[in-house]
Amino acid sequence: MGQAVRDSLVIARRNLIRMTRIPEVVLFGLIQPIMFVVLFSYVFGGSMNVGGTTDPSVYRNFLMAGIFAQTVTFATAGAGAGIADDMHKGLVDRFRSLPMARGAVLTGRTLADLVQTVLTVFVLTIVALLVGWRIHEGVPKALGAFGLLLLLGYAFSWIGALIGLSVRSPEAATSGGLIWLFPVTFISNAFVDSSMMASWLQPIADWNPFSATVQASRVLFGNPGVSHSDAWPMQHPVWASLIWSVVIIAIFRTLAVRKYRLAAG
Numbered sequence: 001m002g003q004a005v006r007d008s009l010v011i012a013r014r015n016l017i018r019m020t021r022i023p024e025v026v027l028f029g030l031i032q033p034i035m036f037v038v039l040f041s042y043v044f045g046g047s048m049n050v051g052g053t054t055d056p057s058v059y060r061n062f063l064m065a066g067i068f069a070q071t072v073t074f075a076t077a078g079a080g081a082g083i084a085d086d087m088h089k090g091l092v093d094r095f096r097s098l099p100m101a102r103g104a105v106l107t108g109r110t111l112a113d114l115v116q117t118v119l120t121v122f123v124l125t126i127v128a129l130l131v132g133w134r135i136h137e138g139v140p141k142a143l144g145a146f147g148l149l150l151l152l153g154y155a156f157s158w159i160g161a162l163i164g165l166s167v168r169s170p171e172a173a174t175s176g177g178l179i180w181l182f183p184v185t186f187i188s189n190a191f192v193d194s195s196m197m198a199s200w201l202q203p204i205a206d207w208n209p210f211s212a213t214v215q216a217s218r219v220l221f222g223n224p225g226v227s228h229s230d231a232w233p234m235q236h237p238v239w240a241s242l243i244w245s246v247v248i249i250a251i252f253r254t255l256a257v258r259k260y261r262l263a264a265g
Contacts (some may be wrong), residue, residue, distance in 0.1 A: 014173020066190025072153025083164030092107030136222030
């Protein structure tokens with residue numbers, strides 16, 4: 001166990017150093033969520049009804065939990081592409097010759113991506129404050145919300161890892177990592193209340209793991225637009241978010257490590 005932790009940290013350090021040598025990747029990762037904040041806030045803000053009002057400032061506060069969640073989950077595509085690139089370049093064969101834990105390669109990669117996501121969320125928080133977003137339940141609860149968001153992002157990064165191990169090129173990993181993310185993020189309560197969706201879509205949105213984390217974040221931030229759905233995840237969003245994230249990590253980490261061992265074998 002101790003060796004696996006040490007090996008994972010070594011791989012994480014390797015990937016972080018690699019990220020600093022390709023700053024444009026980090027820069028582009030920062031620009032995308034900022035564009036979403038500006039576009040959704042000022043293009044759609046005056047036309048969205050939240051709690052019976054179309055006040056743009058209310059929608060901006062409603063929106064930010066969804067943008068935070070979208071940002072941490074979209075990092076999944078980068079994780080998958082990075083792992084696919086390592087596989088494509090034969091890095092797996094180099095690691096096979098070293099006395100190291102097999103799962104450490106994937107764990108180290110996902111941890112490095114988590115660090116990059118923390119940086120992105122920090123910058124995005126500053127931008128959100130500049131456009132008028134505020135927290136109303138105190139710093140401890142806000143930190144809890146950010147913790148849930150980062151846990152969801154880490155959980156989804158294991159899905160990206162599995163995709164990266166299952167395709168033949170980084171380009172395919174990027175495309176495959178985004179295709180499933182769009183329905184997950186948009187069939188949710190991130191940008192509109194699920195009650196405004198078609199009746200057959202509402203339960204899908206309410207039981208979406210992504211929606212649970214968005215709902216939990218709005219509750220902990222004290223932001224408007226908290227869903228009043230009777231679905232269990234919407235009534236107990238913090239617990240639902242934790243459970244969903246842990247289950248996703250348990251399932252997809254197991255599958256990804258198994259896939260890695262087969263690929264390395």
